Amino acid sequence: MSPPVTKSVELKESVVKDALKSLDWPRLKGHLDEVALDQDDAGAIVALLRRSNDFLLKRPDPKRAAKRASFVASLEKHLADHVDQDSVGSLSNAMAMIGRIEAGYAEILRSLDATVAAKLLPEVQASAALQRAAFSYHELQGELRAEMKRRKELTLQSFRITRPDGSTYSPDGILMGISTAAGMTLLLLGHRRKWFDSGKYLVLPALTEATDDEVYKGGLTEVLAVSWRHWERMEQRCRYFEGDLKISRGDDIPDWAPEHTEMVVEYDHICEPELYDHLANQRLNDRMVQTFQEMSLRTDADVKATGIAKPLALPPAAFVSAQEGHAGVSLSEMLGYSILSDKETPGGLRLIEWLRGYAVLQQIAEERYAASGKNGLFFTLRRADLVATLDRLGLKNGAAERFVDLTSLQMSSRDLFDQPLIRMQDGQLMLFGPGVLTADPGRVTLCAIGNLGEQLSRKGKSFEKETLKFFRDEGFDAKMLKFKQDGEVYEYDTLFEWDGHVFIFECKNRTLSGHNPVAAFYFALEMESARRQVLRLAYGLTSHPDIVFKRTGIDIAGKTMVPCVLNSLPYAAKRDEDGVYMSDASSLKRFFQERNFNIVRPHRLKKNITVLHRTVMKALWSSDKPSVGDFLAYLADPLPLQIANAHTERARHGFSLGERTVVAVDDLAYREMTTESISKLCGVDPKAARRDARRITRALNEAIRRNEQRSIAKAERAWRSQRNRKRSEGKN
Numbered sequence: 001m002s003p004p005v006t007k008s009v010e011l012k013e014s015v016v017k018d019a020l021k022s023l024d025w026p027r028l029k030g031h032l033d034e035v036a037l038d039q040d041d042a043g044a045i046v047a048l049l050r051r052s053n054d055f056l057l058k059r060p061d062p063k064r065a066a067k068r069a070s071f072v073a074s075l076e077k078h079l080a081d082h083v084d085q086d087s088v089g090s091l092s093n094a095m096a097m098i099g100r101i102e103a104g105y106a107e108i109l110r111s112l113d114a115t116v117a118a119k120l121l122p123e124v125q126a127s128a129a130l131q132r133a134a135f136s137y138h139e140l141q142g143e144l145r146a147e148m149k150r151r152k153e154l155t156l157q158s159f160r161i162t163r164p165d166g167s168t169y170s171p172d173g174i175l176m177g178i179s180t181a182a183g184m185t186l187l188l189l190g191h192r193r194k195w196f197d198s199g200k201y202l203v204l205p206a207l208t209e210a211t212d213d214e215v216y217k218g219g220l221t222e223v224l225a226v227s228w229r230h231w232e233r234m235e236q237r238c239r240y241f242e243g244d245l246k247i248s249r250g251d252d253i254p255d256w257a258p259e260h261t262e263m264v265v266e267y268d269h270i271c272e273p274e275l276y277d278h279l280a281n282q283r284l285n286d287r288m289v290q291t292f293q294e295m296s297l298r299t300d301a302d303v304k305a306t307g308i309a310k311p312l313a314l315p316p317a318a319f320v321s322a323q324e325g326h327a328g329v330s331l332s333e334m335l336g337y338s339i340l341s342d343k344e345t346p347g348g349l350r351l352i353e354w355l356r357g358y359a360v361l362q363q364i365a366e367e368r369y370a371a372s373g374k375n376g377l378f379f380t381l382r383r384a385d386l387v388a389t390l391d392r393l394g395l396k397n398g399a400a401e402r403f404v405d406l407t408s409l410q411m412s413s414r415d416l417f418d419q420p421l422i423r424m425q426d427g428q429l430m431l432f433g434p435g436v437l438t439a440d441p442g443r444v445t446l447c448a449i450g451n452l453g454e455q456l457s458r459k460g461k462s463f464e465k466e467t468l469k470f471f472r473d474e475g476f477d478a479k480m481l482k483f484k485q486d487g488e489v490y491e492y493d494t495l496f497e498w499d500g501h502v503f504i505f506e507c508k509n510r511t512l513s514g515h516n517p518v519a520a521f522y523f524a525l526e527m528e529s530a531r532r533q534v535l536r537l538a539y540g541l542t543s544h545p546d547i548v549f550k551r552t553g554i555d556i557a558g559k560t561m562v563p564c565v566l567n568s569l570p571y572a573a574k575r576d577e578d579g580v581y582m583s584d585a586s587s588l589k590r591f592f593q594e595r596n597f598n599i600v601r602p603h604r605l606k607k608n609i610t611v612l613h614r615t616v617m618k619a620l621w622s623s624d625k626p627s628v629g630d631f632l633a634y635l636a637d638p639l640p641l642q643i644a645n646a647h648t649e650r651a652r653h654g655f656s657l658g659e660r661t662v663v664a665v666d667d668l669a670y671r672e673m674t675t676e677s678i679s680k681l682c683g684v685d686p687k688a689a690r691r692d693a694r695r696i697t698r699a700l701n702e703a704i705r706r707n708e709q710r711s712i713a714k715a716e717r718a719w720r721s722q723r724n725r726k727r728s729e730g731k732n
Helices: 013-022 025-034 039-051 062-082 085-114 122-150 171-193 212-240 272-298 322-335 351-376 383-392 399-406 441-451 462-473 517-543 545-552 585-593 628-636 639-646 675-682 686-731
Strands: 246-249 263-267 378-381 421-424 429-432 479-485 488-498 501-508 560-567 581-584 596-604 610-619 648-656 661-670
Touching: 013 025, 013 039, 025 062, 039 062, 039 085, 039 212, 062 085, 085 212, 085 661, 122 171, 122 212, 122 351, 122 378, 171 212, 212 263, 212 517, 212 648, 212 661, 272 322, 272 441, 272 517, 272 639, 272 648, 272 661, 322 351, 322 441, 322 585, 351 378, 351 383, 351 399, 351 429, 351 441, 378 383, 383 399, 462 479, 462 488, 462 501, 462 585, 479 545, 488 517, 501 517, 517 545, 517 560, 560 585, 560 628, 581 585, 581 628, 585 628, 585 639, 596 675, 610 675, 639 648, 639 675, 675 686
Parallel strands: 263 661, 501 560, 560 581
Antiparallel strands: 246 263, 378 429, 421 429, 479 488, 488 501, 596 610, 648 661
16 A cells, blocks of 8 residues: 555546546546545445446446446456455445345346336237226226325325225325336337437327227236336435345245245335435425415416417416416415416426416316326327417416426436427327326426426526515514625625524525435435525624624624525424534424414315315424524424324335346335324324314304305395286286
């Protein structure tokens, strides 16, 4: 090993990433020769190698595999010569793990080639996948309508359908499965048949309608396509969150494995960043569903919806559907600023343009489904006609073309929700109805932007300004502050004093992961960076109290610093050991808006009437006004986070990579949220809450009955009066 050298050049992550992508060892070696490598550097290189999607070979590529082997051998020798054997061991372990992952993909492809479906024409396989999706979606909608009609109380955030045997399932989960199966089948066929164009968009040939037998056989391809997606999610979690795969063969195979299983793969690692990511995405879903419920029942959104028949301007001038109006309100509430005036263009489109585009696709799909049933769940339309329609409905100056490209299925697509358009060889576009019919335009927009790797706040200070305004409106003398001292710049988005505490809010406007493990990993890195930043800002206040007092009038002496990272979207965490609070705009605002936490439940009454009923569950304030103690307790363990966490559980699911290999994975699942479950969490008697709900329902039904009686009596009086008048006129 070479003697230690003073470090003059830092290891550059960008250089390592580029070398891993190109497998250019001379370039990487040239950079490493400039760096006095130590164990930390070696660990960083191995971590980047482990996480590199370019380094991993999901499909056979002998030429690149050979080049990669040579690259790894050179890196191994360099680490042995310049660092130590522990680093070499870490590299070997990472390569062994990558080998196990690649073997899983290879097993799926081998199994795929061995199915009877592989003997079908690829065009027939693609058609079979779409027909199966249409049938499954149509059946699901029938079951969903029946279940909603049966229920008196609805909890759409975590709604589940009950099977005849008493077990339940999530319609959202089934819908996700339908979209995943169809999308992954098409993408697998695209890779095998080279159906991608130069822009990496999937381009389907003319499809042949599949027979019932062919649709059945195509289900085997669908099963393996779903296995591909499950394996992909699992291996990404493994590579990015430092997990490992447990492999069992022979006598070590668990008893639960099916007979003739030759290998079992198990993955059970769930880390804290994954948990908080799951809770954030679930809270986003819950909040948007609840907002839509409240808007639907309290406003005339359906009346204001204009449809797509005539030219329309963008919101707020007009809305094509209630879903578009709801999505705009929800996103504005979630992001902490109005998207109507926001001029940023994540992905090349304004947020209201994203929403309008998805709302238009939804309207087109609804019209076709209403007219043709399950036969109208996937259909083609001319690209020029769709672009013209989008342009007529507000997507001007090239925005329509941009939206069509962004929402077309391509090689890197995750599913058919945010990219429901599929290009055809004749130049037309196919619209996959199940991907848009029940989708929330707001959630899909956030997912699409996140999948693009875009952020919502590259420019401007919208969220920071709205946060400052909110606290000022609540009566706090909130300030923004920026100063430079001793070469350090300190910039405070929101700063205010409250009863001996100085609150420091570092505002972050980051896109959530949409349950994508890769995006979740980088989001966690962003939150860690924000955590360190707000600690640095707290240090800046205590280190330079004279500057702070002169610029803001806040006397730091004797005050308790409260550093808090505030997210625009609903990402929160418990207070950490360094005293940093992690909160979000939605839950923070709700703390100040009302003393009590209520659950809001829609109740179906007679005559198909639905009303919202609010039940008090917990007091957030200890008196008539919030105190600093109430606020600190709320920030330390936010109630919305407690609720989401209480309804989250570890669940194991299994799938196969073919006939020989079985996989079991631990992941996070969401249980149905009910009045009883919320009551127990908040310390309320569930029976009392249920009795209260029944009492309200009976009272409302009785009010409806009395009102009907009054209406009938009024109508009878009017009829008798009219009859008597006519008789009187007749006598005259």
